[in-house]
Amino acid sequence: MKLNISFILFTCALTVTAVTVQAQQPNQVFKGAGSPVNPKVAMSWNRYNDHAGITDICKKIAAAHPDLCKLESIGKSYQGRDLWCLTISDFKNGGDVSRKPAMYIDGNIHSNEVQGSEFALYTAWYLTESFGDTKYIQELLADKTFYIVPTINPDARDNFFHEANNASSPRSGLIPVDNDRDGAVDEDGYDDLDKDGNIVMMRRKNPNGRWKQDTKDPRKMVQVGPEEKGDYELLGLEGIDNDGDGLVNEDGYTFEYDPNRDWGWGWQPNYIQGGAYKYPFSLPENRAVMEFVMKHPNIAAAQSYHNSGGMILRGPGGQEDVGTYNATDVRIYDVLGKKGEELLPGYRYLVVYKDLYSAYGGELDWFYGGRGVYTFSNELWTSYLMFNKGSDDDDNSGVDPSYQFDRYLLFKDAFVEWHEYNHPQYGKIEIGGFKKNFGRMHPGFLMESDAHRNMSFSIFHCYQTPKLSIDSIAEKDLGDGLKEITAVISNERIIPTHASQDLKFKIERPDYISITGPKVLAGMVVENRDLNITTEQKTNPGTIEVANIPGQGTVTVRWIVQGSGKYTITVDSRKGGILSKTK
Known part of the structure; x- marks a missing residue:
């Protein structure tokens, strides 16, 4: 058969053009408020992706936004698939991203609860694509870091998509x-x-x-x-x-076995807690997440995506653990959760053990109980979204x-x-x-809207992680070459640098507030500035250890120094970041 070379070349040119051209010309589109107008990574958020698809999207986002996104594998699944993590932050502004207050997000711990992966990916995509023209996102990523792991059960995710299943199976992994x-x-x-x-x-x-x-x-x-x-x-x-x-x-x-019964807080064996496997963190995927979190003490907030029922869940998972959630921390949870109800129509803010059932060895309890991280599990999809009304609004038909x-x-x-x-x-x-894609999963046309709303809740949560500043520095001449320097450190947001659970078990080291330059003779925490009540730190007075910088609160420290000239005050907090001021 004789081939037409010109026709083949023309066809190839069309194919290359179709593959390489992703974004439209700027003059062809008009921005819808709150959405990326001409994204570098063109995405359709009305469908689901297997692990190969997730891998492709992660790589595209990282390649398109090298100054905002870094991609790494934090471990392997049982069958050897990569557990991808997207680190999203402004790498050029705000300092070391590993020292910025951070939020961790994951999805798809249960294999049939798949849309959490798309919602997590949407968050990474939206943050990177909106950065160029949205000041709020620019300021957020200058201050904060997001660690996004789209799926922590990739083996069973692929099984759910590619093998015969119903909406409720399989729930576990594939060991x-x-x-x-x-x-x-x-x-x-x-x-x-x-x-x-x-x-x-x-x-x-x-x-x-x-x-x-x-x-x-x-x-x-x-x-x-x-x-x-x-x-x-x-x-x-x-x-x-x-x-x-x-x-x-x-x-x-x-x-x-249930991957959400495998975490090292309140864990119980299978004969007590159905679905538990061998021992805490016996599953390689959960163990990889645990090791990543342990290596990133800047994580101050976390979100895990499940389905379904339209719920914003916090712990405790078991009634016996109710005392773990200190009243001070519950007040913070309540502020966040009630805002979530406003942002997510049809969703309810609930407590696992009280409003659902007792569950031991859950991820959100480990994040809070074991790491002092304020954590929610959102149960994605609610029938409210079908006709924008709940069961109480039944038309009696x-x-x-x-x-x-x-x-x-x-x-x-x-x-x-x-x-x-x-x-x-x-x-x-x-x-x-x-079919298996209905009942627990979002229909295609409703995915992006709910992904955006759930992302907005995560952004609000992340925004409320500590934001520290050195509010004021006052000097007082004491004579004989001595000077008293008093600094007020404030936290503008509602989440403290240490949760009450953190303080109770000393999970993370104290915050360090230090002064360099002059010779330091004494250092102290000022308990009451009006009455001049202080607590002296006799060891290493140049670096004062502060147990906590409360949400929307302040701490005051003071030094007695000898000498003159410039000096620098530095605040170093695991969950609050690093900042300094020279005077």
Whole structure:
């Protein structure tokens, strides 16, 4: 066959152009308030990404914004996938990013709770793409650092996408487990009878069945009344009884260890806390996160993304741990959580043990209890977002909102229509039901809006981490070449440099306030300046150790020095950063 070389070259040129041209010309677009107008990394936030997709996005963001983003792998998953971390900050302004007050964000600790990865990625993308023309973001990244780990369960994330599952499976990772102790590892997953990637429901016609089709939407099955006869029997999840014991799919994921029961605070073994694995941090992914956090004491705030239910959760996870959350810290949590309710319509600020159930060995309890970091777990997606109303606003139509939402807004794309199948054990049956991408996951068109709102809550949280300043420096001549120097250090934000939990267990070192230049004869903390009440630090008086700089508060320190000339006062706080002033 004779080839047309000119046509091939033209086609190649079009292909290269399509691949390399990402952003539109500036004169072709007009900025929508609050959104990047012409991003360097063109993204669609209406779909989900597997681990390869997440890797690609992370690399693109880091390559497009080298002065704002650094990419690293903080460890490997059980199957060897990288746990990517995006460090977002203004690397040219504000000093060492590892010493700025920081916020840690992760998602997808549970394999079927996937959208947290996209929400975390959206945060990284938005911060970098908005930096150029948004003063608030410029000031934020000059002061703060974000550590963003999109997924901490990449193996099971890929399994959820690429293998047959339903909306609730699998929850764990993919470390093989012998569920029934028969010496064989049960890791075969579910039986996808029609090979469509979704594990839905099975039903069989039965004139004495207890189920019938809903008259308002025949796709839905409803149970009949006590004196009614139904048309169907429900046979459970799509699958096969592999060993003849009457149970379908028990050889799939019967025992699922729970990565959110693996953390080293309040941990309990599996016979007490179902889902716990061998010992705290026995899972490589969680251990990698723990080691990263331990190496970054500047982390003062944290956010973990789960699904679903529209909740802003704080600990404690277990009632026995209620005393851990000191009243002072709870007041700070309340300010943050209630602001979250304003920013996230349909979401509720709740306490895990009180409003849900007791859970031990959870991530948010380790972050707070073990590290003194104010931490939330947001349960993403709420049915409120379907029609912007809650269950209390029901129109009494008796119509299931999920079916209505799928019918009128998703055009039945979220439902596998009931269809016949010749089952090897049950004979002629029907298979149908909601797909795995509906029920817990955001429909595509609602993802970006909710990602933005959840990001705004994280930004508010990060903004409230300590912002220190040396408010004033006063000098008093004492005669004989001696001078009294008094400095007032303030914290403009509501989060202190040490949480009450931190102070109780001395998790992090004190804040250091030092003076260099003159000879220091004495150093002290001023408890009451009006009454001149002080507490002297007799050892190493040039560097005063302060237990805490409270939120929206001050500390006052004083030195007696000998000599004249310039001197520098420096504040060095793990969670508050470093600053200095020369006089």
